[in-house]
Amino acid sequence: MIHFSNASKRYASGQDALLNVSFKVEQGDMAFITGHSGAGKSTLLKLIALLERPSRGQVVVNGQNLARVKRRQIPYFRRDIGIIFQDHQLLFDRTVFDNVALPLVIAGHPHAEISRRVRAALDKVGLLKKEKHTPITLSGGEQQRVGIARAVVHKPPLLLADEPTGNLDPELSWDIMQIFNDFAQVGVTVLVASHDLELISRMQRRQLILKNGQLVEGNPAQ
Amino acid sequence: MKPASKQAKRKQDHKRQRQPGLLTRTGSYFVRHAQTLIYSLGQLLRAPFAMLMTAAVIGIALALPTGLHVLLKNAELLSGEIDGATQISLFLKRGASESQAQQLAARLRKMPEIGKVRFISKQDALKEFKQNAGFTEAMQALDENPLPHVIVIHPSTRHTSEQTMQKLLARLQGMLHVDVAQLDEEWIKRLYTIMDFIKRGVWILASMLALAVLLVVGNTIRLAIQNRRDEIVVIKLIGGTDAFIRRPFLYTGFWYGLFGALIAFVLITVTLFLLNEPIERLARLYHSDVLLSSLDAQSSLLLFVGGILLGLAGSWLAVGRHLRDIEPR
Numbered sequence: 001m002i003h004f005s006n007a008s009k010r011y012a013s014g015q016d017a018l019l020n021v022s023f024k025v026e027q028g029d030m031a032f033i034t035g036h037s038g039a040g041k042s043t044l045l046k047l048i049a050l051l052e053r054p055s056r057g058q059v060v061v062n063g064q065n066l067a068r069v070k071r072r073q074i075p076y077f078r079r080d081i082g083i084i085f086q087d088h089q090l091l092f093d094r095t096v097f098d099n100v101a102l103p104l105v106i107a108g109h110p111h112a113e114i115s116r117r118v119r120a121a122l123d124k125v126g127l128l129k130k131e132k133h134t135p136i137t138l139s140g141g142e143q144q145r146v147g148i149a150r151a152v153v154h155k156p157p158l159l160l161a162d163e164p165t166g167n168l169d170p171e172l173s174w175d176i177m178q179i180f181n182d183f184a185q186v187g188v189t190v191l192v193a194s195h196d197l198e199l200i201s202r203m204q205r206r207q208l209i210l211k212n213g214q215l216v217e218g219n220p221a222q
Numbered sequence: 223m224k225p226a227s228k229q230a231k232r233k234q235d236h237k238r239q240r241q242p243g244l245l246t247r248t249g250s251y252f253v254r255h256a257q258t259l260i261y262s263l264g265q266l267l268r269a270p271f272a273m274l275m276t277a278a279v280i281g282i283a284l285a286l287p288t289g290l291h292v293l294l295k296n297a298e299l300l301s302g303e304i305d306g307a308t309q310i311s312l313f314l315k316r317g318a319s320e321s322q323a324q325q326l327a328a329r330l331r332k333m334p335e336i337g338k339v340r341f342i343s344k345q346d347a348l349k350e351f352k353q354n355a356g357f358t359e360a361m362q363a364l365d366e367n368p369l370p371h372v373i374v375i376h377p378s379t380r381h382t383s384e385q386t387m388q389k390l391l392a393r394l395q396g397m398l399h400v401d402v403a404q405l406d407e408e409w410i411k412r413l414y415t416i417m418d419f420i421k422r423g424v425w426i427l428a429s430m431l432a433l434a435v436l437l438v439v440g441n442t443i444r445l446a447i448q449n450r451r452d453e454i455v456v457i458k459l460i461g462g463t464d465a466f467i468r469r470p471f472l473y474t475g476f477w478y479g480l481f482g483a484l485i486a487f488v489l490i491t492v493t494l495f496l497l498n499e500p501i502e503r504l505a506r507l508y509h510s511d512v513l514l515s516s517l518d519a520q521s522s523l524l525l526f527v528g529g530i531l532l533g534l535a536g537s538w539l540a541v542g543r544h545l546r547d548i549e550p551r
Contacts (some may be wrong), residue, residue, distance in 0.1 A: 051550055078463035089456050106462045
């Protein structure tokens with residue numbers, strides 16, 4: 001599902017965010033990317049979502065060599081990825097329902113189907129009763145779950161999460177990890193960047209550990 | 223149904239769920255456009271005062287050239303009335319009596335070079351003068367009628383070349399009782415030149431004001447884009463195409479153009495209403511009843527289509543310039 005071969009990213013400032021990173025994540029796998037802050041976790045996720053392009057090396061996602069994805073095609077490529085952000089990236093001028101519906105609206109689904117699938121996604125994260133609220137009235141954990149519902153509502157085969165539990169207490173964090181676990185169980189590939197080592201060790205999943213932009217552990221280059 | 227085909231069907235169903243079919247896509251395409259159209263209107267109406275200010279600026283900018291266009295069209299209609307092309311006025315000598323003048327007119331009618339002859343006696347001329355020009359008091363102060371008899375001649379259409387006209391003029395000048403024979407051609411030429419001049423001026427003014435509308439809309443949309451930066455980033459992150467992001471802004475430009483045109487229409491209608499009385503007086507002076515006292519259908523259409531196109535073009539420019547700068551990081 002995800003295949004990095006010798007991918008490097010050097011920013012315009014001259015700083016090497018990633019250096020010769022190679023690894024593979026199979027479909028339906030769930031893996032954590034860990035490492036100190038600034039180790040390159042976010043950059044790695046950005047390369048997968050085509051928010052950045054590698055300076056060297058190759059990234060293949062879902063069978064697509066990302067070097068061949070043109071700027072115009074990026075939106076369609078991103079529709080096959082669900083992205084979850086630490087700061088949620090919700091739109092505060094519309095309801096929870098409308099936030100979650102956005103990926104379906106963008107893809108042009110008919111109205112009735114949108115309602116059905118948004119409710120299903122909100123049900124999955126336990127927020128069905130709050131569909132008419134605006135995100136600002138929700139707690140941090142609830143906002144994060146709205147973000148998850150939005151990331152999965154269009155059933156993407158790949159889920160990326162950047163510090164999804166960054167601002168949450170351990171219990172809420174655990175709940176959110178369980179939701180990710182459930183998606184992995186039904187065949188969704190899940191990649192989570194996090195520095196919450198205790199939580200990660202409890203999950204007993206594969207870990208890709210970054211240090212100064214290099215992969216130091218996590219069976220690289222299969 | 224066999225389990226295998228059932229499974230295949232389920233797979234198909236799954237596929238259909240992920241990717242909407244072409245038919246539903248085109249159907250929902252139009253629904254989405256309609257929704258975006260209404261949505262962008264709703265967004266505008268959330269801040270009605272700000273919207274009205276911008277629309278008013280556009281409206282005034284559109285009203286100016288459109289109003290001038292109406293005035294020009296009126297002037298054209300008037301000159302069309304006068305347009306019997308060339309005419310010659312024979313001012314008779316003060317001593318000529320009315321019967322002598324009538325005789326002269328009768329003689330002129332028989333000449334082949336002459337098409338139409340109109341005799342205006344000095345009494346008629348005085349009456350008309352008093353009625354129309356508001357000189358009543360000044361005229362009353364005079365003891366006797368200062369106006370001469372006048373014979374207005376329209377040459378027959380076959381004899382309007384410059385040469386024959388000059389010849390005819392010389393002949394008329396030499397006739398008995400004729401004081402002055404005046405070819406009333408110059409001033410029509412001059413009028414046309416002046417109108418051409420004004421017309422070109424109106425076009426230049428219209429172009430500059432169109433540019434102003436473009437910039438006003440462009441700037442307004444640019445601010446709208448900046449205000450919704452976060453939203454644009456999120457939509458790009460979850461796979462919104464440029465076209466999808468562009469759409470509400472284009473429709474916002476559409477609404478600005480439409481409201482601007484509407485305001486311009488109202489401004490012009492009110493202005494013409496205020497000018498109605500003098501326009502009618504002018505029309506009577508020129509024995510005409512074809513003057514415009516409101517925007518005609520063609521001009522209105524031009525105003526609205528022009529306004530909407532300018533709104534769309536302005537937002538297109540702004541969106542094209544600024545959407546690319548906003549990329550998720």
